[in-house]
Amino acid sequence: MPITLRVNGEIHELLVPPWRTLLEVLREMIGLTGAKRSCQEGQCGACSVLVDGKSVNSCLYLAVEAQDKDIRTVEGLMQEGVLDQIQKSFVQKGAIQCGFCTPGFVVATTSLLNENPEPSEDEIRHAMVGHLCRCTGYVQIVEAIQDAAGQLKQQRGG
């Protein structure tokens, strides 16, 4: 099936079998391996990407459904080679160990802070239920998200 995907602002014209997931197309056809292939059943969140600003599990999202939508992956969050605030906070707060889950958490945080710029710890933990991290124990991840929210608020002049 011929489809057109807009990924990180770039247009890709692709011929995709209708059963291919967005994750497979991003990783294997477009070559963006930031979104990770892990459980492939929507449990772990490592494959998260933004579709129209909302975080989705790309392993459960068919590529053909993503037509005419704005897709952003973890690679597309950096601006001109500079980390965005969420990525910076994850690095600074020690929220990364093996790093396999990190793209998913960063994408989910972007989605969360778009909707709720000042989440409470409960709201953060609730927003991250669909993400598994086997290294950090989540404490540093929650701290990184709180730090990112605080820094972004300051940058907005709040």
Add this chain to the structure above:
Amino acid sequence: MNSPVHNTFDVVGQPTPKKDGIPKACGQAEYADDLSMPGMLHGKLLRCPHAHARIVRIDTTRAKALPGVRAVITGADFPGVRYGNLPQTRDYLPLALDVVRYIGEEVAAVAAVDEDTAEEALDLIDVE
């Protein structure tokens, strides 16, 4: 700092950024599943569904005949080869030979040009 003792050290008590933190935060760190090379084959393992069972016969002819399959191997390809390098794993076999001893034990392996073909070949292996 909330610490009651004022910290004047440069290193002790100060956060140290992770050396590979930045590439990991950007999705640029490469993991094994992210690698892709020309001519790369994809491997899949056939695992045992039983907790304990004897292998009477394994027929790989149909799997080997599937276009795109480059190799199918079973325990018979490693007669007597034991690979464990820890005291408790000395008698491990690469693939089960006559008996499988746990659910998930590896029985056969397939290499094929892509993952779908390898997956399909697993279904064509006949184990009794």
